[in-house]
Amino acid sequence: MLIAPSILSADFGHLSRDVEAICDGDCDFVHVDVMDGHFVPNLTIGPVVVDAVAKASTKPLDIHLMVENNSFFVDLFAPLRPEFISFHIEEEKHPHRLVQKIRSLGIRPAVTLNPHTPPQAVEYLLADVDMVLLMSVNPGFGGQKFIPSVLQRATELKKLINKYNPNCLIEVDGGVNDQNIQSLKDAGVDVVVAGSYVYKHPVGISHAIASLK
Numbered sequence: 001m002l003i004a005p006s007i008l009s010a011d012f013g014h015l016s017r018d019v020e021a022i023c024d025g026d027c028d029f030v031h032v033d034v035m036d037g038h039f040v041p042n043l044t045i046g047p048v049v050v051d052a053v054a055k056a057s058t059k060p061l062d063i064h065l066m067v068e069n070n071s072f073f074v075d076l077f078a079p080l081r082p083e084f085i086s087f088h089i090e091e092e093k094h095p096h097r098l099v100q101k102i103r104s105l106g107i108r109p110a111v112t113l114n115p116h117t118p119p120q121a122v123e124y125l126l127a128d129v130d131m132v133l134l135m136s137v138n139p140g141f142g143g144q145k146f147i148p149s150v151l152q153r154a155t156e157l158k159k160l161i162n163k164y165n166p167n168c169l170i171e172v173d174g175g176v177n178d179q180n181i182q183s184l185k186d187a188g189v190d191v192v193v194a195g196s197y198v199y200k201h202p203v204g205i206s207h208a209i210a211s212l213k
């Protein structure tokens with residue numbers, strides 16, 4: 001299982017320290033939650049802060065856009081050379097065009113599905129994306145409770161991925177911890193995002209990442 005800690009639960013007064021801590025703990029990606037106060041009822045960070053995250057990180061960035069006007073935000077973040085940019089299918093009129101745009105910028109395209117969105121909604125995008133992100137909470141905040149129906153969605157998505165693009169990764173985001181990660185693995189999930197579990201772990205960040213692995 002690949003681990004992408006979300007810096008949403010970091011101490012933003014010590015952001016570079018908290019990015020270094022997850023990299024030292026041997027995470028696989030640094031998950032960056034970008035919220036615009038429109039698509040979701042929360043507002044987070046823009047390219048000025050994410051540039052500081054990129055400079056502190058020794059791991060590739062996984063940028064999760066929770067915004068309206070995806071194309072504008074892709075242009076804002078592309079110069080930071082993230083590994084992935086994911087956008088919400090619910091918010092995009094031209095998803096295939098956006099996937100092509102992200103790819104043309106040298107970034108791996110990913111598409112995100114809210115908890116109510118069936119995997120079939122991205123069936124005809126699967127050949128062209130490198131990852132599908134399934135939300136296991138309603139997007140907007142860290143520290144929410146895991147929604148177990150994501151397991152069935154992951155199982156269904158895995159079947160579609162095997163048909164259209166076996167190299168495409170499945171990522172799950174929200175409420176992931178050491179109690180539910182095995183069920184995600186069993187459902188075919190490749191990457192998990194974990195924010196509060198990693199940053200609020202009583203034993204420490206490295207221990208939290210190791211326990212998920």
Ligand code: DX5
Nearest residue numbers: 139140142143174175195196
């Ligand atoms: C929610 C974000 C998540 C969140 C995960 O909108 O996309 O990445 O930070 O936090 P936890 O792991 O605390 O649910």
Ligand code: ZN
Nearest residue numbers: 033064173193
């Ligand atoms: Zn996220």
